[in-house]
Amino acid sequence: MKKILAITIRDIRLRFSSFSEWLFFLIMPIFFTLLLSGGTGGNSDNRVLLVVVDRAQTPLSAELIATLENSESVHPELMTQEDGENRFDSRRISALLIIPAGFDQSALENGSLTLELRQQPNNLNALVAQGAVQAVISRVGQAVEIARRSVAEAEKIKAFQSAADRQAYFDEALASAQTLLDKSPDRISENQGNTPAQIEYDPRANSSAGQLITWVFIPLIGLSELFAYERQKGTLRRILTTPTRKVTYIFGTIFGQVLIALAQMALLVGFGILVMKLNWGQNVPALIAMLVAGALAAAALGTMLGTFVKSAAQAQGLSIMLGMVMALMGGCWYPLELFPQAVRNVVKILPTTWAMQGLLDIVLRGQGLAAILPEAGVLLGFAAVFFGIGIWRFRYE
């Protein structure tokens, strides 16, 4: 035990001997978490930006824009045609809506109007904008359409005596339709997943959990670099001359890195609770179980990798690359729900997928220890397999 502690303390001292370590330990994880969760101020509106050029400047165009502002999927931003087109041509926006001159109520009542929507090709945001605009114009135009239908139905039964009578019938129907549509009851009741603590969905929780995993997995997989470095420098050979068993050395090295990782995770979780006001602390035993299981799985992967790589530089490159790819594919950067089903099935072979799932269960779904046991169990399984291979393949030279 004394030897394990001695190795641990030496590794911790070595790792934090350089200030740049703090860059990866705390500064960048916090910066990335804040940036990707929209917590850096400015654009906190997650709706798709829709630039609108209002060449009509009429009450009807204002109504259209106001209805767009109430949309849950797009947020309109008014611009001049020149600015809008410049931004669209330089692909800084996904969609540009142009309301033409003459877009007013009388024109609407007497015929049909056309809006122009310019979309970037194969752009998901542009498709969202199209759907939102389509829904809004249908809402704005539907009262007029109802009034027209009303007139047509009346005419089927009996012709109007004069154009004035017809117009009066139309106006009455239009007013009535607008009143009824305005008073339309809300017919959808939306509830978030019911959790024991009544946790509200917070998209920043995804970012906090994802970045935590990313920035903890990368240095832990980087354990391979430590093994490779010591093997390259010959310090591992020197250990052979001491009465230190292979397992003691490996566990001493891993123990120190896992301790550092747990401290790092505690700091990031603390940041999430205190600064981002996330519900990390609502089930501490479950959280501890997930963090320990995740750290062990990542450290074991690093140990195993350390027995395959030949040089420290190779290990460094591989650990950052593997860490990033595994984080990306494990849903740490983008929600897994965006992945095709086949890919969602395949990424279950990654520890990051299980770590992310377990942490989201805690922070977003308010689940307890019993609910995250499968995820923690799988992570411990990964740890056992990777450690097993690592110890089996470990060589001092």
Add this chain to the structure above:
Amino acid sequence: MRKLFLIGLKDLKLVFRDKAALIFMLLAPFLLTLGMGFVTGQFGGSGSGISNIPVGIVNQDGGQLGNALVELFQSKDLSDLVVATIIEDPAAARQQVDEDKFAAAVIIPTGFTESIIPSAGQIDASPAVQLVIYNNPTRPTSAGVVKTILEEFVNRLEVGRVGGTVIVTQLVTKGLISPAQVAAVAVQMGQQQVKSLDENSVIKLNSNVASESTVNFNPLAYIAPAMALMFLMYTVSNGGRTLLVERNQGTLPRLLVSPTGSAQVLGGKIFGIYLTGVVQMLILIVGSTLLFRLQWGDPLAVFVLVLAAVFGASGWGMLITSLAKRPGQISAIGSALMLTFGVLGGSFVNLEVMPTWVQFVSKITPNAWGLDGFSTLALGGGLGLIIKPILGLLVMGLVLFTISLALFNRRGMTMK
């Protein structure tokens, strides 16, 4: 000049013999492009990654509209998007959402149909009965899609209901139909109203998709350069690191003992870094063209942009080198800069959704300028349209190289 080229070529050969460097320079960008391609559904056979959203539906209504909603979720049109499962018990449906088996549960309460279609002899329907959507908080996008489907359905019903009410009320008040005909006419009018709105919207939307007629833009044409530019930052900082390594190992002073000027040595080293960056970018471009069948656009313009992007990125590599004291420092700061520029420059997240200050700050990254240019070219643009990003990259490189040379000079690295 010849010596400068020889030193540069020697460094290029050395880098491409280093397996560790190759992992970062070539393998990592390919793997991340592949990963991002999966996220965006580019390899899944569909335009978007969102598909087969599991939804639980509880139809307690059992009426005409409740059944219509179930049919809508089970329709062929939505078969790729949602997988609807009918469940009897609302509590069981909610539980499956809580267990992450469904992205959402839709509960159609008893009386939903009657709250929209009036009963016989009535003009107005019963008080509104709300559909309940129970969202999975860990699948916000999928739950949002389900909600959109519901909103569209409800909107059509509402228009039908209001249309029927207005038409029938007017017909009755003007004496055109008798009160006995009200219920039948109301239902008929409502249904016709919904149908007519689908067919003839009074406001039409003319959607123009930019460049679609000439170029079929593949999102991978954004992702691949995004990853290539991010890992270009690794290459240039790694080049700077070797400069300090050589100084520490004594090979640099040995070179200076030979009849080679310090400016030639430093110039050769910088040229080597630049050359390595250009070769890395060209390999990634050719590789992704062959592997992902990407169209990068006008080859000459792509080449010019590569030269400019590597120049801008090399400037950053030189600046880090001129500031660092140890090779390890360059590795750490280089990796940090690579990832930070990746996020700030739009390699991971589209800059459009970033805060305004990020969009502004992104201009200091070669990633943002480079991506701007590569996207323009992939959309069919030519050299004339990428003058701005090219100038941006050249100015960036010039400023950074000037600062770096001043710092090198101050540290005596250009002195023999």
